[in-house]
Amino acid sequence: MKTLGLLLVAALALSGSYAVDKNNFKTCDQSGFCKRLRGFKPEKSQYTLNLDTVLVHGNVLSAEVNTVDTSTPQRTVLWHYALRLSALVDGTFRVEIDEADPLYPRYRTQLALKEEPKADGLKLLSNENGKLTLANTQGQKVIITAEPLLLEFVNAAGEVAVVLNDNGQLVVEPLRVKKERIDDDEANVVDVQEEEGTWGENFKSHHDSKPRGNEAVSLDISFPEADHVYGIPEHTDKFSLHTTTSGEPYRLFNLDVFEYDLDSRMAIYGAVPVMYSHGTKRSAGVFWHNSAETWVDVVNYADSTVVSSLVNLVTGGQKRRVDARFMSESGIVDVFVFLGEKPADLFRQYTALTGTAPLPPKFSLAYHQCRWNYNDEDDVRGVDENFDVHDIPADVIWLDIEYTDRKKYFTWDHLKFPHPAEMVANLTAKGRKLVTIIDPHIKREAGYFLHEDATEMGYYVKDKDGKDYEGWCWPGSSSYLDFFNPVVSKYYAERYQYDNFPGTSKDVHIWNDMNEPSVFNGPEITMPKDCRHYKPPQDGNDGLAAFWEHRHVHNEYGLWNIRATHEGMLLRDNSKYRPFILTRSTFAGTQRYAAVWTGDNAAEWGFLAVSVPMCLSLAAAGVSFCGSDVGGFFKYPEAELMTRWYQAGAFQPFFRAHSHIETKRREPWLYEPATTALIRDATRRRYALIDFWYTLFYEHSIDGLPVMRPLFQEFPAEEDTYTIDDEYLLGNALLVRPVVEPGVTSVKVYLPGAASRTLWYDVDTYHAHHANGYLTYDVTLAKIPVFQRGGSIVPRKERVRRSSALMADDPYTLVVALDINGTAQGSLYIDDGETYEYLNNKHIYAKLTFEPNAMTYSFIDENAHYPTRSWVERIVIAGIKSPPKTAKLTQAGKQTALQMTLHKGNDVLVVRKPAANMAQPWTINFTY
Ligand SMILES: *[C@@H]1O[C@H](CO)[C@@H](O)[C@H](O)[C@H]1NC(C)=O
Ligand SMILES: *[C@@H]1O[C@H](CO)[C@@H](O)[C@H](O)[C@H]1NC(C)=O
16 A cells, blocks of 8 residues: 555556656755765775774673874874674674764664674784784684774685775764854854754755754775675665666665656665675675665676776775675664675574564465455455455455544444454455554544544654654544654554454454655655654653654664564464564564565566565565565556466465555456466465475574575575576575566576586476576466476475365375485475464474485474374375385384376376375385
8 A cells, every 4th residue: 555645646547657756755965964975985094993992801892993183193083982893693793883972872773683692702812013803703703903994804714705994984973062153242153164964954845953963874895706795675676786886876764655666776665784795705794783864885896887997996906896885874883794604694694683584374375365445345255255256265355544434543434344343254264364454654633542642641753843743644644653662662552452453353464554654745755854752761861862863763663663563463362373464664673573565566567577686685684574566556467467477476475466546456357267267376376385385484483594585595606696586496495487578488597506416397397407507498378487496395285275274184295306316305384373382382393305215204393293184195206217116104103005106208206195194204115
């Protein structure tokens, strides 16, 4: 659901054009600090470490850093800073640079980290010739040069993988007192020479008062010998980031951008300031822990656009390197450095800090049907019934803002939805669920309990003068809860109690949209930066020390919103059921509470294509549970585009169709029967793999690795994979190359792993392809190019049901795709699908292995059990060279001879009805 107005959309429909209004959003030049810092190109950094102050205690080195005016012989100290370097477990380091004695505390981002990071040991190895050398306990080192300050991070292989301040762009603008003019006597006028914009700046008709003045921070980060950098979602650019010298930097500022652009570095809804480097030499990563508006410049010296003079100047002729520069409007310099060996290690290091997505309720991995809006109970019932009439499985119907009583959240429109509890009960009878939207803007209407409570108790975000901030959003005049106040978050969480939100039950889940926050009449369609948020009183509560400004916290506002929602959904049933939440605003740590979708896209091929790099980039940044609106939100998808979008969505983590209120209805059965049939087929494919998805998300919750992964995560040495972002892997087993081009009869598919003689089996035909880079693959409109990796085992459930809940006891088909050695492995996770009982060992986490002599199903978590009634209906073994003569199942001491048939040119063996129960381990022995 969406931005500004129907009028704009109506205009769009008439003109047929689709374009962001760039005038609503700042360029770097229009953003005071970005312009100021981007122009700062010192010959040499002024920041110098005072070696006499170095102290190493526990896992922390602390030291004073000064800015020194080296142009004078006296070497005047300009400002004092405090540096902390911490060694953390897992080969991670943290560098913090704050003012030694700031005028007021500077903001430290609060919610991104899942907990206080765990310490490793840190030892000072040497302090000589103006250099300090330190080591953690795992063989990684840090070399700090005192003057000018330079930090080099050396990985376990002894190579410098990350360098800080090599380009001298470290800046921490000191907080200052605003000097007032003394006006009574001309002679006494102190003309304070300060840069324009220091104490306030303008954008369009908006004035941003800056009571603390300039307080920006910046740091350059170099990745020696890197080929590419990735990360810093959310943008519509390629997964591998571009050099920005000839254009705008990448911008990280959560914004509700109406009709966002493709191939753009403009900010949109999410901002996750984590970056990874990768190349044939090594990998590394950094997490810029800052929630203020941030711009990031990238210079990849291998890009042809980078002029050679620059290369010579900065790197002395060395060609292979990527430099990044982070610039934030406020906060401190707080950067985590990851020195893992491989991309997978880096992704894991990042989620170790910010958390993994908890195991989602199983239904949320199935198909979701949304529209702005399903109009009333009859409409909901009709949509629900039509899925059954047309034999298309579906798990969730969604209600956008129109279900409420005139945009007052936690209420229902009693004319259109007089019986919400009965409506939900009708859905749950088929195993289906409901998701309702709850936005963070609160309608300012007398008599609305939420508005009255919030006004009375002072729960709203305040404006620059300390009054309740009023903006404009869906309900008209609106205010915004200040979730930074724990009392407000608790109050909000309690609104989700079943009694407080009548009609809801454990089967009603929540969508938090518009939480950047979106403010239609605000600067850049968001909240003014000089609005005030709650600050705990312990840091002093006078004047500017009494509150945080919105500028400090902006990118984490949505995170506070979904955290309170999550708390509320646990509260409503005493933490019995796992909640599902969808958010649009995204920040580091979002994955701990919610799934993310890519916002208001359009029914255009380009938006279908970009869904892959956007979700890959989010997945690398911890947010595995990602998807785009299937069909496109704006405009109407014709049959081919709709078909391809369902096919792509069926293989992306969050699979939801959604559409704008002004567009033509487009539920699957409203197309020609041939198209409906293709949509049905794509959706059924999703359901057949529902346990595979569920297992991947369980494994993510433990190991933190992306569910949807770039090819180079699994094939880090293979250079061709570094720029591939139109295909991806699900876990390590399936390779997906969705068709995102119109009218094609073939697509290019890259099959990685030639060096390890990897086989890839087309999942429709079991035809095996030897990995050998690119091949041209024929496709029909019915084809979704998906390949199973040789050496993997994928669980499937092939009975067609109305919802995933009704499949719980269904039997499995296990698809074994053999590698060149005739072996394969896989895993399977099973539980009740919705409660937290799995944490009390009520689950099965099992390993499946196939060797020529035997296939076994054994429990990885030996103490965990779940009384599933599912059994093995069929085992398909693809790529068999010499078929076995006999097969014998052993389970619980009982032996059974099994039937086998050989298919497809004699290389696919099917073991028929082994009937092994999945609640217990089993083995099948083969003889030849
Ligand atoms: C629930 O289902 C019954 C049976 O189909 C129907 O009569 C009733 O109107 C439904 N209730 C709602 C609120 O949709
Ligand atoms: C096949 O076996 C050989 C020898 O054990 C091993 O080196 C190789 O990695 C295996 N190949 C695959 C694809 O598993």
